[in-house]
Amino acid sequence: MSALTLLEYKSSKRRQKKLTLKKPYLNFIGGVWKKSSTDRIFVNVNPANTDDVVGVFPYSGKQDVDQAVMSAEKAFDQWRKMPAPKRGEILFRSGQLLEKQKEALAKLMTREMGKPLRETRGDVQEAIDTAYYIAGEGRRLLGQTTTSELPNKLAMTVRMPIGVCGIITPWNFPIAVPSWKIYPALICGNTMVFKPAEDTPASACMFVEILEKAGVPKGVINLVHGGPSTGELIVHHPKTRLISFTGSSEVGSIIGEACGRMIKNCSMEMGGKNAQIVMDDADLDLAIEGAVWGAFGTTGQRCTATSRIIVHKDIYETFKRRLVKRAKTLRLGDGLNEKIDVGPLINKSQHQKVKAYMGVAKQDGAKLELGGGIPRGAGYKKGYFFEPTIFSEVTPNMRIAQEEIFGPVTALIRIKNLDEAVKVLNSTDYGLSSSIFTRDINKAMVAVRDIEAGLTYVNGPTIGAEVHLPFGGVKKTGNGHREAGSTVLDIFTEWKSVFVDYSGKLQKAQMDE
């Protein structure tokens, strides 16, 4: 975590003094900003400069989660009965408020998690787009009307809200990912307990303040800060009816198991090991730009990041040389500086993990072409910076070609033809995003058909989802749900089939008369 325990943080006197000046952030429960019931706190620092304390936050415990669930439960009946278009108006207003606060939010987010300002602006924009798109769902939330096998009988389907939802989110999209869950949950008439990642709690506070200002009634959204044990309390609470989680596959499997045992709805969006295929007929300039953006955007810390590049043998050497040349021009540094392309990694443990993969790659026989280390220079001393890194001569089974690294590291794999490219692309446990660069429509369509992934881009990078299309993955990336698009409504509602018999007599289905 860039979030530190108090003990870790207070290891220096200078820091202690600074800390006492900080007013702790609060939870938001039942429409009131309040202290947590525990004495535990955590310190959130800027990953580009760990001397910069973003804030001090409560590490919430059982009493806080109980209160939050209780207030969400209490608010449910009134909220679910508010006409959905009215709920949509509140969402729409929150989109307008987000627009007004876009710059302030982007700055806070960059300070909190490091990605460059143009990317955090994009993060807020994604939440704005989601607000407006989902607000419109208030006037749709479509079901079906259909025939009945019996005369004088009407059959239709309606969507029902589920109840209290637990929303557990990661730090890499501090506003966008919560908005993907919170807005659909709200429009469908659910109430919720939201636990943001411990690395980005300040952005979450600002988002919840905006929702409050837009008119979300008290108790409908409750915010509790904390870490894994806080998340666990939400998952295990008997009154949370649905858990919507985005994060690592390791944590996802723990949450999925708990929900399975408790027979609780659960939608999970987890890791990826995404690949970009570059065929010999590709527009190389475009494929290189796509690879650079896909691999090093957000410092490679996107679940859709391009961590493998599968390149046709005939252009492999040229592609490699030009990719390395282009990646060398990337400017690494504090994302608050507008000129920066690549920010720091999120925290110490991620920094150590990425570093450890350098040894793993070399041991497995991969060849380091660029980067591979912590950059030198005064500007990098206080942050979790890591150089954009390219390995070549990677084979599909090497660990760097199989495991999610979540850093600015990409692996070049050589292939002979499209068939092999698709096989290699599919040869991981994950299936989130994918892309192919080719000028041949036939090859592109074969790839679209055969790639096992929730997203396939033709002549575009593996990153860059749009809010009105389903987002999610196959295999160990997800558990069969899709966020965004209209499919997200299926996560946050249950179907009810309704039969209206206007025959005036008892009609029995399936009986031979």
Ligand code: ADP
């Ligand atoms: P990342 O590796 O991206 O930091 P994690 O999967 O560790 O992602 O965490 C994602 C979110 O899940 C965070 O909000 C974190 O606090 C929460 N979390 C971590 N462990 C658990 C758990 N066992 N139960 C519930 N939530 C958890």
